[in-house]
Amino acid sequence: xxxxxxxxxxxxxxxxxxxxxxxxxxxxxxxxxxxxxxxxxxxxxxxxxxxxxxxxxxxxxxxxxxxxxxxxxxxxxxxxxxxxxxxxxxxxxxxxxxxxxxxxxxxxxxxxxxxxxxxxxxxxxxxxxxxxxxxxxxxxxxxxxxxxxxxxxxxxxxxxxxxxxxxxxxxxxxxxxxxxxxxxxxxxxxxxxxxxxxxxxxxxxxxxxxxxxxxxxxxxxxxxxxxxxxxxxxxxxxxxxxxxxxxxxxxxxxxxxxxxxxxxxxxxxxxxxxxxxxxxxxxxxxxxxxxxxxxxxxxxxxxxxxxxxxxxxxxxxxxxxxxxxxxxxxxxxxxxxxxxxxxxxxxxxxxxxxxxxxxxxxxxxxxxxxxxxxxxxxxxx
Ligand SMILES: [Zn+2]
Numbered sequence: 297x298x299x300x301x302x303x304x305x306x307x308x309x310x311x312x313x314x315x316x317x318x319x320x321x322x323x324x325x326x327x328x329x330x331x332x333x334x335x336x337x338x339x340x341x342x343x344x345x346x347x348x349x350x351x352x353x354x355x356x357x358x359x360x361x362x363x364x365x366x367x368x369x370x371x372x373x374x375x376x377x378x379x380x381x382x383x384x385x386x387x388x389x390x391x392x393x394x395x396x397x398x399x400x401x402x403x404x405x406x407x408x409x410x411x412x413x414x415x416x417x418x419x420x421x422x423x424x425x426x427x428x429x430x431x432x433x434x435x436x437x438x439x440x441x442x443x444x445x446x447x448x449x450x451x452x453x454x455x456x457x458x459x460x461x462x463x464x465x466x467x468x469x470x471x472x473x474x475x476x477x478x479x480x481x482x483x484x485x486x487x488x489x490x491x492x493x494x495x496x497x498x499x500x501x502x503x504x505x506x507x508x509x510x511x512x513x514x515x516x517x518x519x520x521x522x523x524x525x526x527x528x529x530x531x532x533x534x535x536x537x538x539x540x541x542x543x544x545x546x547x548x549x550x551x552x553x554x555x556x557x558x559x560x561x562x563x564x565x566x567x568x569x570x571x572x573x574x575x576x577x578x579x580x581x582x583x584x585x586x587x588x589x590x591x592x593x594x595x596x597x598x599x600x601x602x603x604x605x606x607x608x609x610x611x612x613x614x615x616x617x618x619x620x621x622x623x624x625x626x627x628x629x630x631x632x633x634x635x636x637x638x639x640x641x642x643x644x645x646x647x648x649x650x651x652x653x654x655x656x657x658x659x660x661x662x663x664x665x666x667x668x669x670x671x672x673x674x675x676x677x
Contacts, residue, residue, distance in 0.1 A: 297325070297338040298670070303348040303656075305329075306626045308645050317348060319652040322670035326648055343656060343676065346664060350630040350645050351386025351653030352608040355460060355637065356420060356508065356537055356565035358391045360572035360607070364580060365390040366399070368406035377415050379573045380566070383607035386653035386668050387417045387634065387643050389459055391567075394423030394434040397446060404453035411457040417639065418459035421450055422508065425473065426488035427464040432513030433569075433595055433602035434488060435584055442469040444476055451480055458482050459637045462508040464489035465499035465524075478503035483637055485537070488513045489524050496527035500534060506636060507536040509567055510553070512544050512601070529556060535636040537565045538628075540611040540618070541604045543592055547618035554615075559624035563633040564611045569593055569603035609663050616661060 297320040305315035307327065314330035318338065328334055358364055361379035363372035373390070380388060390407045392400050400421065410416045424446070428436035440446060442463065451458050461477050462485040463470055474484045486499055487508025507528040517526045528534050536557060540550055544567070554562055566572065570579040571588040579586045579593075586593050586602040593602040608629055615625040634644025643651050656665030656676040665676030 297335065299335060299338040299340045300348060300656075301334070301340055301342050302345055303343040304345055305646055306347065306349040306623060308627070308631060308647065310623060313345070315348070317646060317654070319667075319670050322652055324646060324648050324650055324652050324654075327646055341676070346659075346676065347657035347661065348646065349626045349655050349657060351643065351655055351666070351668065352384045352629040353387040353417075353633040353639075353644055354380065354385045354566055354608055355389050355506070355563050355633045356391050356422075356567045357385070357388050358393055358568060358603055359570040360568050360574075362570050362574045362579070364393075364570050365407060366392055366395060366403050368403035370406065370410070373407065373410050374415065377410070380568070380607060381666060381668065381673055382663070383573070384609045384612075384655050384663050384666060385566075385607070386655075386666070387639065389418045389420040389637065390416050391420040391422050394426060394438045396438050397424060397440070397449070400424065401449060401453040404450060404458070405455075408453070408455040408457050412455075418457045418637065419454045420460040420462070421454075421458060422462045423488070425461075425463040425467055425470065427466065427490050430464065430488045430490050430513045430515075432488060432600050433584065433586070434513075442467050442473040444473065447473060447476060451482065456481075460485050460506060462487040464491060465495050465504070466491040471498055471502045474499055474502040474504050486524055486528060490515060491524045493522040493524070493527045496524040497531070500527065500531050505533055505535065506563075507534055509539050509544065509565065510536040511549065512539065529553065532561070535561050535563050535632060537563050539567050539604055539606065540564050540614045541606040542614060544601060544604060547614070550615060551618045551620050554620045554624055554628070559627035560632055562628040563636055564608065564615060564625070564628045565633070566606040566608055566611065567603045568606050572605045572607055609661070613661050
Protein backbone atom coordinates (compact mmCIF):
# COMPACT_ATOMS: atom_id res chain seq x y z
CA UNK A 297 0.00 0.00 0.00
CA UNK A 298 1.12 3.56 -0.76
CA UNK A 299 -0.05 6.72 0.97
CA UNK A 300 0.36 10.15 -0.60
CA UNK A 301 0.19 12.71 2.19
CA UNK A 302 0.11 16.50 2.60
CA UNK A 303 -1.38 16.95 -0.85
CA UNK A 304 -3.73 19.60 -2.19
CA UNK A 305 -6.39 17.30 -3.64
CA UNK A 306 -8.73 18.23 -6.47
CA UNK A 307 -11.73 16.06 -5.60
CA UNK A 308 -15.12 16.05 -7.39
CA UNK A 309 -16.53 18.03 -4.44
CA UNK A 310 -13.79 20.63 -4.33
CA UNK A 311 -10.21 21.35 -3.35
CA UNK A 312 -8.95 19.86 -0.07
CA UNK A 313 -5.68 21.02 1.50
CA UNK A 314 -3.61 18.73 3.70
CA UNK A 315 -5.23 15.75 2.00
CA UNK A 316 -4.11 12.17 1.54
CA UNK A 317 -4.73 9.36 -0.93
CA UNK A 318 -4.31 5.66 -0.09
CA UNK A 319 -3.48 3.31 -2.95
CA UNK A 320 -3.35 -0.48 -3.07
CA UNK A 321 -3.40 -3.04 -5.88
CA UNK A 322 -3.54 -0.32 -8.51
CA UNK A 323 -6.61 1.39 -7.10
CA UNK A 324 -7.47 4.31 -4.88
CA UNK A 325 -8.69 2.74 -1.63
CA UNK A 326 -9.38 5.84 0.46
CA UNK A 327 -9.13 9.63 0.27
CA UNK A 328 -9.32 12.14 3.09
CA UNK A 329 -8.47 15.54 4.48
CA UNK A 330 -6.62 16.60 7.63
CA UNK A 331 -9.67 15.93 9.81
CA UNK A 332 -9.94 12.29 8.86
CA UNK A 333 -7.61 9.71 10.36
CA UNK A 334 -5.55 8.14 7.66
CA UNK A 335 -4.37 4.54 7.35
CA UNK A 336 -1.30 3.60 9.46
CA UNK A 337 2.08 2.13 8.59
CA UNK A 338 1.98 2.27 4.84
CA UNK A 339 4.70 3.49 2.54
CA UNK A 340 4.17 7.29 2.99
CA UNK A 341 5.16 9.89 0.43
CA UNK A 342 4.91 13.47 1.69
CA UNK A 343 4.05 15.77 -1.19
CA UNK A 344 4.70 19.03 0.65
CA UNK A 345 1.42 20.63 -0.42
CA UNK A 346 1.68 19.79 -4.14
CA UNK A 347 -1.51 19.40 -6.15
CA UNK A 348 -2.85 15.90 -6.81
CA UNK A 349 -5.38 15.62 -9.63
CA UNK A 350 -6.84 12.68 -11.54
CA UNK A 351 -4.98 11.55 -14.66
CA UNK A 352 -6.27 13.23 -17.80
CA UNK A 353 -8.52 11.56 -20.38
CA UNK A 354 -8.04 12.71 -24.00
CA UNK A 355 -10.89 11.88 -26.38
CA UNK A 356 -9.13 13.29 -29.43
CA UNK A 357 -5.45 12.83 -30.20
CA UNK A 358 -3.83 11.96 -33.52
CA UNK A 359 -0.18 11.88 -32.62
CA UNK A 360 2.86 13.34 -30.95
CA UNK A 361 6.58 12.84 -30.65
CA UNK A 362 6.89 13.04 -34.46
CA UNK A 363 4.48 10.14 -35.06
CA UNK A 364 0.83 9.63 -36.07
CA UNK A 365 -1.56 6.93 -34.87
CA UNK A 366 -2.79 6.67 -38.46
CA UNK A 367 0.51 5.11 -39.49
CA UNK A 368 -0.50 1.93 -37.68
CA UNK A 369 3.16 1.28 -36.79
CA UNK A 370 3.46 -0.34 -33.34
CA UNK A 371 6.65 1.56 -32.41
CA UNK A 372 5.06 4.86 -33.44
CA UNK A 373 1.91 4.12 -31.45
CA UNK A 374 3.97 3.41 -28.33
CA UNK A 375 6.01 6.61 -28.73
CA UNK A 376 2.87 8.75 -29.02
CA UNK A 377 1.30 7.24 -25.91
CA UNK A 378 4.52 7.72 -23.91
CA UNK A 379 4.78 11.36 -24.92
CA UNK A 380 1.22 12.18 -23.86
CA UNK A 381 1.44 10.13 -20.68
CA UNK A 382 4.45 12.21 -19.65
CA UNK A 383 2.16 15.26 -20.08
CA UNK A 384 -0.57 13.78 -17.88
CA UNK A 385 -2.80 11.87 -20.32
CA UNK A 386 -3.32 8.52 -18.61
CA UNK A 387 -6.30 7.45 -20.78
CA UNK A 388 -6.61 8.24 -24.47
CA UNK A 389 -8.58 7.47 -27.55
CA UNK A 390 -6.33 7.26 -30.60
CA UNK A 391 -7.92 9.35 -33.34
CA UNK A 392 -7.80 8.20 -36.93
CA UNK A 393 -7.95 11.02 -39.45
CA UNK A 394 -9.98 10.43 -42.61
CA UNK A 395 -7.88 8.52 -45.12
CA UNK A 396 -8.62 5.99 -47.88
CA UNK A 397 -10.76 3.30 -46.23
CA UNK A 398 -8.24 0.47 -46.53
CA UNK A 399 -5.66 2.63 -44.72
CA UNK A 400 -8.12 3.47 -41.95
CA UNK A 401 -9.01 -0.21 -41.53
CA UNK A 402 -5.38 -1.28 -41.40
CA UNK A 403 -4.50 1.41 -38.82
CA UNK A 404 -7.62 0.51 -36.81
CA UNK A 405 -6.51 -3.12 -36.56
CA UNK A 406 -3.04 -2.08 -35.37
CA UNK A 407 -4.56 0.28 -32.77
CA UNK A 408 -6.89 -2.48 -31.54
CA UNK A 409 -3.79 -4.52 -30.67
CA UNK A 410 -2.47 -1.63 -28.57
CA UNK A 411 -5.84 -1.18 -26.83
CA UNK A 412 -5.81 -4.87 -25.95
CA UNK A 413 -2.27 -4.50 -24.59
CA UNK A 414 -3.65 -1.84 -22.22
CA UNK A 415 -1.76 1.20 -23.51
CA UNK A 416 -4.74 2.91 -25.16
CA UNK A 417 -8.36 3.14 -24.04
CA UNK A 418 -9.94 2.95 -27.46
CA UNK A 419 -10.22 4.39 -30.94
CA UNK A 420 -11.90 7.51 -32.35
CA UNK A 421 -12.65 7.52 -36.08
CA UNK A 422 -12.71 11.14 -37.28
CA UNK A 423 -14.59 10.26 -40.44
CA UNK A 424 -14.85 9.09 -43.09
CA UNK A 425 -18.47 10.39 -43.06
CA UNK A 426 -17.58 14.09 -42.95
CA UNK A 427 -18.48 17.12 -45.03
CA UNK A 428 -15.85 17.85 -47.72
CA UNK A 429 -16.91 21.51 -47.45
CA UNK A 430 -15.72 21.54 -43.82
CA UNK A 431 -12.71 19.30 -44.17
CA UNK A 432 -10.33 21.37 -42.06
CA UNK A 433 -7.23 19.21 -41.67
CA UNK A 434 -8.99 16.15 -43.11
CA UNK A 435 -8.63 14.85 -46.66
CA UNK A 436 -11.87 15.68 -48.54
CA UNK A 437 -11.07 13.16 -51.29
CA UNK A 438 -11.26 10.29 -48.80
CA UNK A 439 -14.61 11.33 -47.31
CA UNK A 440 -17.58 9.01 -47.88
CA UNK A 441 -21.33 9.32 -47.64
CA UNK A 442 -22.77 7.37 -44.68
CA UNK A 443 -22.79 3.68 -45.45
CA UNK A 444 -23.80 0.97 -42.99
CA UNK A 445 -21.44 -1.50 -44.57
CA UNK A 446 -18.43 0.79 -44.16
CA UNK A 447 -19.42 1.43 -40.54
CA UNK A 448 -19.53 -2.33 -39.91
CA UNK A 449 -16.08 -2.75 -41.49
CA UNK A 450 -14.70 -0.01 -39.22
CA UNK A 451 -16.28 -1.46 -36.09
CA UNK A 452 -14.97 -4.92 -36.97
CA UNK A 453 -11.46 -3.64 -37.72
CA UNK A 454 -11.43 -1.96 -34.30
CA UNK A 455 -12.55 -5.27 -32.70
CA UNK A 456 -15.01 -3.62 -30.33
CA UNK A 457 -12.68 -0.75 -29.40
CA UNK A 458 -14.23 1.95 -31.58
CA UNK A 459 -15.49 4.34 -28.88
CA UNK A 460 -16.27 7.49 -30.86
CA UNK A 461 -17.28 8.18 -34.46
CA UNK A 462 -17.24 11.77 -35.70
CA UNK A 463 -19.71 12.45 -38.50
CA UNK A 464 -21.49 15.28 -40.31
CA UNK A 465 -25.28 14.96 -39.72
CA UNK A 466 -26.31 16.73 -42.94
CA UNK A 467 -25.02 13.89 -45.11
CA UNK A 468 -27.67 11.59 -46.62
CA UNK A 469 -28.32 8.63 -44.32
CA UNK A 470 -26.40 10.18 -41.43
CA UNK A 471 -29.22 9.97 -38.88
CA UNK A 472 -29.74 6.26 -39.55
CA UNK A 473 -25.99 5.76 -39.15
CA UNK A 474 -26.04 7.59 -35.79
CA UNK A 475 -28.63 5.08 -34.55
CA UNK A 476 -26.62 2.12 -35.84
CA UNK A 477 -23.39 3.32 -34.28
CA UNK A 478 -25.04 4.00 -30.91
CA UNK A 479 -26.68 0.54 -31.02
CA UNK A 480 -23.20 -0.95 -31.43
CA UNK A 481 -21.88 0.93 -28.38
CA UNK A 482 -20.10 3.69 -30.30
CA UNK A 483 -20.61 7.28 -29.12
CA UNK A 484 -21.35 9.64 -32.00
CA UNK A 485 -19.74 13.07 -32.21
CA UNK A 486 -20.95 15.83 -34.52
CA UNK A 487 -18.10 17.48 -36.38
CA UNK A 488 -16.60 18.64 -39.69
CA UNK A 489 -20.10 19.71 -40.56
CA UNK A 490 -22.19 22.42 -42.12
CA UNK A 491 -25.40 21.08 -40.57
CA UNK A 492 -27.97 23.60 -39.41
CA UNK A 493 -29.54 23.85 -35.98
CA UNK A 494 -32.59 21.64 -36.69
CA UNK A 495 -30.61 18.90 -38.40
CA UNK A 496 -28.10 18.83 -35.56
CA UNK A 497 -30.94 18.52 -33.01
CA UNK A 498 -32.23 15.56 -35.06
CA UNK A 499 -28.79 13.94 -34.82
CA UNK A 500 -28.83 14.47 -31.05
CA UNK A 501 -32.31 12.93 -30.91
CA UNK A 502 -30.93 9.98 -32.87
CA UNK A 503 -28.26 9.51 -30.20
CA UNK A 504 -25.28 11.82 -30.86
CA UNK A 505 -23.75 12.86 -27.52
CA UNK A 506 -20.51 14.64 -28.39
CA UNK A 507 -19.26 17.63 -30.35
CA UNK A 508 -15.89 17.24 -32.03
CA UNK A 509 -13.74 20.35 -31.49
CA UNK A 510 -16.69 22.73 -31.19
CA UNK A 511 -16.34 25.87 -33.40
CA UNK A 512 -13.55 24.33 -35.49
CA UNK A 513 -14.37 23.00 -39.01
CA UNK A 514 -17.99 24.17 -38.80
CA UNK A 515 -19.69 27.52 -39.45
CA UNK A 516 -20.29 29.72 -36.43
CA UNK A 517 -23.80 30.69 -35.33
CA UNK A 518 -25.48 33.76 -36.76
CA UNK A 519 -28.51 35.66 -35.52
CA UNK A 520 -30.85 33.66 -37.79
CA UNK A 521 -29.11 30.29 -37.83
CA UNK A 522 -27.73 28.99 -34.53
CA UNK A 523 -26.20 26.17 -36.56
CA UNK A 524 -24.60 23.02 -35.24
CA UNK A 525 -22.70 25.12 -32.69
CA UNK A 526 -25.96 26.48 -31.25
CA UNK A 527 -27.60 23.05 -31.01
CA UNK A 528 -24.53 21.40 -29.48
CA UNK A 529 -24.04 24.16 -26.91
CA UNK A 530 -27.68 24.13 -25.96
CA UNK A 531 -28.48 20.44 -25.56
CA UNK A 532 -27.99 19.09 -22.00
CA UNK A 533 -27.04 15.61 -23.25
CA UNK A 534 -24.06 16.79 -25.32
CA UNK A 535 -20.45 17.03 -24.17
CA UNK A 536 -18.47 19.51 -26.25
CA UNK A 537 -14.77 19.08 -27.04
CA UNK A 538 -12.68 22.24 -26.86
CA UNK A 539 -9.05 22.70 -27.89
CA UNK A 540 -7.57 25.08 -25.32
CA UNK A 541 -4.47 26.12 -27.24
CA UNK A 542 -5.34 29.76 -27.92
CA UNK A 543 -5.11 29.04 -31.68
CA UNK A 544 -8.23 26.97 -32.38
CA UNK A 545 -10.31 28.91 -29.88
CA UNK A 546 -10.10 32.35 -28.33
CA UNK A 547 -9.63 32.22 -24.56
CA UNK A 548 -12.76 34.34 -24.05
CA UNK A 549 -14.90 31.77 -25.89
CA UNK A 550 -13.25 28.97 -23.97
CA UNK A 551 -14.22 30.55 -20.65
CA UNK A 552 -17.68 31.44 -21.97
CA UNK A 553 -18.45 27.83 -22.92
CA UNK A 554 -17.52 26.68 -19.41
CA UNK A 555 -19.91 29.24 -17.94
CA UNK A 556 -22.67 28.32 -20.38
CA UNK A 557 -22.40 24.51 -20.28
CA UNK A 558 -20.71 23.77 -16.94
CA UNK A 559 -17.63 21.57 -16.65
CA UNK A 560 -19.82 18.43 -16.73
CA UNK A 561 -20.41 19.17 -20.42
CA UNK A 562 -16.92 20.22 -21.52
CA UNK A 563 -14.10 17.87 -22.52
CA UNK A 564 -10.73 19.51 -23.03
CA UNK A 565 -9.01 17.59 -25.82
CA UNK A 566 -5.67 18.14 -27.52
CA UNK A 567 -6.43 17.11 -31.14
CA UNK A 568 -2.63 16.84 -31.09
CA UNK A 569 -0.81 15.85 -34.25
CA UNK A 570 2.69 14.50 -34.81
CA UNK A 571 4.44 17.78 -33.93
CA UNK A 572 3.20 17.75 -30.31
CA UNK A 573 6.24 17.49 -28.09
CA UNK A 574 8.79 17.86 -30.88
CA UNK A 575 8.43 21.33 -32.33
CA UNK A 576 8.45 22.86 -35.76
CA UNK A 577 8.89 20.94 -39.02
CA UNK A 578 7.00 19.07 -41.73
CA UNK A 579 4.77 16.11 -40.87
CA UNK A 580 2.27 13.73 -42.41
CA UNK A 581 -1.26 13.80 -40.97
CA UNK A 582 -3.47 11.19 -42.61
CA UNK A 583 -2.65 11.64 -46.25
CA UNK A 584 -1.82 15.37 -45.96
CA UNK A 585 1.42 17.27 -45.56
CA UNK A 586 1.43 19.65 -42.63
CA UNK A 587 3.91 22.35 -41.76
CA UNK A 588 4.38 23.52 -38.18
CA UNK A 589 5.85 26.96 -37.54
CA UNK A 590 5.93 28.57 -34.12
CA UNK A 591 3.75 25.77 -32.74
CA UNK A 592 0.95 26.41 -35.29
CA UNK A 593 0.22 23.46 -37.60
CA UNK A 594 -1.11 24.32 -41.09
CA UNK A 595 -2.13 22.05 -43.98
CA UNK A 596 0.20 22.75 -46.91
CA UNK A 597 -1.61 24.27 -49.86
CA UNK A 598 -4.83 25.16 -47.98
CA UNK A 599 -3.60 27.02 -44.90
CA UNK A 600 -6.21 25.21 -42.74
CA UNK A 601 -5.28 24.69 -39.10
CA UNK A 602 -4.25 21.05 -38.93
CA UNK A 603 -4.69 19.82 -35.41
CA UNK A 604 -2.69 21.17 -32.54
CA UNK A 605 0.68 20.73 -30.90
CA UNK A 606 -1.06 20.79 -27.53
CA UNK A 607 -0.63 18.49 -24.55
CA UNK A 608 -3.22 18.26 -21.79
CA UNK A 609 -0.99 19.76 -19.09
CA UNK A 610 -0.59 22.85 -21.29
CA UNK A 611 -4.38 22.89 -21.85
CA UNK A 612 -4.85 22.90 -18.07
CA UNK A 613 -2.60 25.93 -17.61
CA UNK A 614 -4.12 27.76 -20.58
CA UNK A 615 -7.68 27.29 -19.33
CA UNK A 616 -6.75 28.37 -15.80
CA UNK A 617 -5.04 31.47 -17.24
CA UNK A 618 -8.23 32.15 -19.24
CA UNK A 619 -10.08 32.44 -15.93
CA UNK A 620 -11.76 29.03 -15.69
CA UNK A 621 -11.77 27.76 -12.06
CA UNK A 622 -9.20 24.98 -11.52
CA UNK A 623 -11.82 22.50 -10.33
CA UNK A 624 -13.78 22.99 -13.56
CA UNK A 625 -10.67 22.64 -15.70
CA UNK A 626 -9.70 19.39 -13.97
CA UNK A 627 -13.26 18.05 -14.36
CA UNK A 628 -13.13 18.83 -18.10
CA UNK A 629 -9.81 17.02 -18.40
CA UNK A 630 -10.82 13.90 -16.48
CA UNK A 631 -14.30 13.07 -15.15
CA UNK A 632 -16.29 14.55 -18.04
CA UNK A 633 -14.41 12.88 -20.89
CA UNK A 634 -14.32 9.60 -18.93
CA UNK A 635 -18.09 9.70 -18.48
CA UNK A 636 -18.60 10.66 -22.13
CA UNK A 637 -17.16 7.34 -23.29
CA UNK A 638 -18.56 5.23 -20.46
CA UNK A 639 -15.38 4.70 -18.43
CA UNK A 640 -16.27 7.02 -15.55
CA UNK A 641 -16.68 3.99 -13.27
CA UNK A 642 -12.97 3.12 -13.81
CA UNK A 643 -11.03 6.38 -14.15
CA UNK A 644 -11.39 10.14 -14.07
CA UNK A 645 -11.60 11.11 -10.40
CA UNK A 646 -9.85 10.76 -7.04
CA UNK A 647 -12.51 8.46 -5.69
CA UNK A 648 -12.09 5.12 -3.83
CA UNK A 649 -12.52 2.16 -6.16
CA UNK A 650 -11.24 3.90 -9.28
CA UNK A 651 -7.86 3.18 -10.88
CA UNK A 652 -4.95 4.99 -9.24
CA UNK A 653 -4.28 7.12 -12.33
CA UNK A 654 -3.18 10.45 -10.90
CA UNK A 655 -0.86 13.38 -11.36
CA UNK A 656 1.25 15.42 -8.96
CA UNK A 657 1.46 19.07 -10.05
CA UNK A 658 3.86 21.72 -8.81
CA UNK A 659 2.89 25.27 -7.81
CA UNK A 660 2.85 26.43 -11.45
CA UNK A 661 0.61 23.47 -12.37
CA UNK A 662 3.55 21.79 -14.10
CA UNK A 663 3.69 17.99 -14.07
CA UNK A 664 5.87 16.64 -11.30
CA UNK A 665 4.62 13.06 -11.08
CA UNK A 666 2.52 10.67 -13.17
CA UNK A 667 0.99 7.52 -11.70
CA UNK A 668 -0.78 4.95 -13.88
CA UNK A 669 -2.58 2.04 -12.25
CA UNK A 670 -0.79 2.63 -8.94
CA UNK A 671 2.75 2.68 -10.43
CA UNK A 672 4.82 5.80 -10.94
CA UNK A 673 5.62 6.43 -14.57
CA UNK A 674 7.43 9.46 -13.26
CA UNK A 675 7.94 9.75 -9.51
CA UNK A 676 7.57 13.23 -7.98
CA UNK A 677 10.65 15.05 -6.73
ZN1 LIG B 1 -10.90 17.53 -36.82
